Amino acid sequence: MNALSFAKALVALSAGLAAAGAAQAQAPAAAAQPPIKVGLMLPSTGTFAFLGEMIDKGFRLYVQEQGGKLAGRDIQYFRVDDESDPSKATDNVNKLIKRDNVDVLVGTVHSGVALAMARAAKESNTLLIVPNAGADAITGPLCGPNIVRSSFSNWQPGYSTGVLAAQKGAKRMMTITWNYAAGNETVKGFTEAFEKGGGKVVKDLTLPFPNVEFQALLTEIAAQKPDAVFAFFAGGGAVKFVKDYAAAGLNKTIPLYGSGFLTDGTLEAQGAAAQGLLTTLHYADNLETPRNNAFRKSFALTYKQNADVYAVQGYDAAQILAAGLNAVKGDITKRDAMTAAMRRATVDSPRGKFTLSAAGNPVQDMYVREARGVNNEFRSVAVKALADPARGCRL
Numbered sequence: 419m420n421a422l423s424f425a426k427a428l429v430a431l432s433a434g435l436a437a438a439g440a441a442q443a444q445a446p447a448a449a450a451q452p453p454i455k456v457g458l459m460l461p462s463t464g465t466f467a468f469l470g471e472m473i474d475k476g477f478r479l480y481v482q483e484q485g486g487k488l489a490g491r492d493i494q495y496f497r498v499d500d501e502s503d504p505s506k507a508t509d510n511v512n513k514l515i516k517r518d519n520v521d522v523l524v525g526t527v528h529s530g531v532a533l534a535m536a537r538a539a540k541e542s543n544t545l546l547i548v549p550n551a552g553a554d555a556i557t558g559p560l561c562g563p564n565i566v567r568s569s570f571s572n573w574q575p576g577y578s579t580g581v582l583a584a585q586k587g588a589k590r591m592m593t594i595t596w597n598y599a600a601g602n603e604t605v606k607g608f609t610e611a612f613e614k615g616g617g618k619v620v621k622d623l624t625l626p627f628p629n630v631e632f633q634a635l636l637t638e639i640a641a642q643k644p645d646a647v648f649a650f651f652a653g654g655g656a657v658k659f660v661k662d663y664a665a666a667g668l669n670k671t672i673p674l675y676g677s678g679f680l681t682d683g684t685l686e687a688q689g690a691a692a693q694g695l696l697t698t699l700h701y702a703d704n705l706e707t708p709r710n711n712a713f714r715k716s717f718a719l720t721y722k723q724n725a726d727v728y729a730v731q732g733y734d735a736a737q738i739l740a741a742g743l744n745a746v747k748g749d750i751t752k753r754d755a756m757t758a759a760m761r762r763a764t765v766d767s768p769r770g771k772f773t774l775s776a777a778g779n780p781v782q783d784m785y786v787r788e789a790r791g792v793n794n795e796f797r798s799v800a801v802k803a804l805a806d807p808a809r810g811c812r813l
Contacts, residue, residue, distance in 0.1 A: 453491065453492040453493060454521050454522065454743070454748075455496060455519065455522070456493055456521070456739075457496045457498070457515070457518060457520030457522065457524065457525075458496065458497045458525065459511055459525030460524075460525050461500055461528070464502050465502065466527045469527045470526070472725075472728035472729040472732065475721055476549075476733035476734075477549070477735055478732075478736075480733045483716065488744075489740065489743035489748035496520055498510050498514055504528070504530035504534055507530070515544055521544075522544075522547065524732075525548070526549075527728075529551040529599050529600055530599070531551070532550075532556060533555060533560065535548075536556050545564050546565045547566055547568060548567040548568070548735075549728075549732050550728060552569065552572035552573075553572065553603070555810070557777040557778055557779040558808055559812075561813060562813070563758075563813060568735040568765075569700075569780070570699075570779075570780065572600050573603060573604070574607065574784060575677040575679070575700070576604035576606065577608065578800040578801045579611075579800070580614075581612075588617055588644075589618065591612060591618070591620065591645060592619070592644045592647050594647060595651065596626070596650075597624035601627070604650040609622075623639070628654075632663075633662070633666075636662060639668060639672065643671075646673040646674070647674050649677075650679070651680055652680070656676075659680075661688060661689075675696055677697060678697040678787060680697055681789050682699065685794070693789055695789040697794065698784050699785060699787060700783065702787045702794055703787075703794050707770065727769075734768075738765060741759055743756065745759030746759070760774065761776065769782065770782070775808060776813060777811040777813070779808065783801070783803060784799070784801045785800060786799070
């Protein structure tokens with residue numbers, strides 16, 4: 419080998435050693451950034467399975483739109499069927515916390531299951547994002563710096579419908595719901611706003627969950643002749659109640675108002691009986707904003723189906739997580755800074771921009787929607803930037 423060849427060989431060897439050294443130097447850094455583990459505890463079977471599916475799809479859509487990463491970190495999903503069963507909730511959530519060692523919990527739909535999740539999250543100091551369940555206690559007595567919600571409290575749609583009913587001039591009203599937490603909390607919110615607006619709730623009617631034998635209660639409404647009725651039902655119960663109310667002829671003389679879940683996902687089955695019903699909720703099917711239009715198009719192209727309020731709440735759960743991770747450059751060990759950033763975030767949601775309260779609940783516009791065909795169409799804003807009172811929260 420001549421001198422020139424020998425010099426070239428030394429240069430090549432030096433370059434190779436330098437590259438190897440650089441690779442070794444980078445290896446520990448890469449190893450220090452494993453995927454962020456997200457535990458999705460949502461219903462996969464039973465009555466709420468479709469709701470869980472839409473939340474899951476919404477969450478994953480946002481991550482997909484960011485290139486499959488949040489703050490530069492890969493996302494690894496773990497999924498547990500919560501079975502919509504509060505008696506199994508603690509065991510199910512511990513599969514994610516203790517077996518899978520997830521960094522973040524996302525769930526759920528059923529308020530009873532979500533309450534157990536919140537308790538487990540507080541005990542283990544695991545970050546929890548609630549994408550649906552409205553139980554007031556989650557951002558009330560069970561609130562914590564590691565718990566936020568991307569949906570609503572039960573109080574919010576109840577309160578905003580009370581505002582609407584008072585504005586419409588009703589003075590004497592009756593309420594009707596199942597005798598369980600979601601119904602009772604929603605009715606309390608309604609009564610608070612309606613009576614603040616000058617009206618009076620003359621009687622609260624309840625029946626056991628999930629009973630749908632309404633006839634005796636409808637007869638009592640007809641006898642009492644209130645100015646209007648407020649109802650909280652969802653799913654199959656909402657379908658039957660609205661149809662029975664119309665079949666009794668009450669819709670011709672006593673206007674019916676409801677939390678948005680009375681007509682969300684139920685209009686096709688309710689048919690003519692639901693047409694014209696006014697409800698309030700934090701989302702409407704035809705919000706004509708660039709953000710909502712882009713979201714609905716992206717969702718339809720990805721999943722070949724239309725988005726709904728549950729998909730929005732899943733999508734926004736991912737947005738809230740991203741806001742926290744971006745603030746700490748993906749270092750999820752900086753939990754205090756991360757959760758503080760989540761609460762400071764302004765979420766650019768398909769529902770409209772919203773912030774989080776100190777208790778971690780959305781401060782959001784509540785919309786008046788009218789049932790037209792199979793859509794809940796936007797009519798006006800019932801209450802601007804409505805904040806849950808977070809009674810009992812101590813942070």
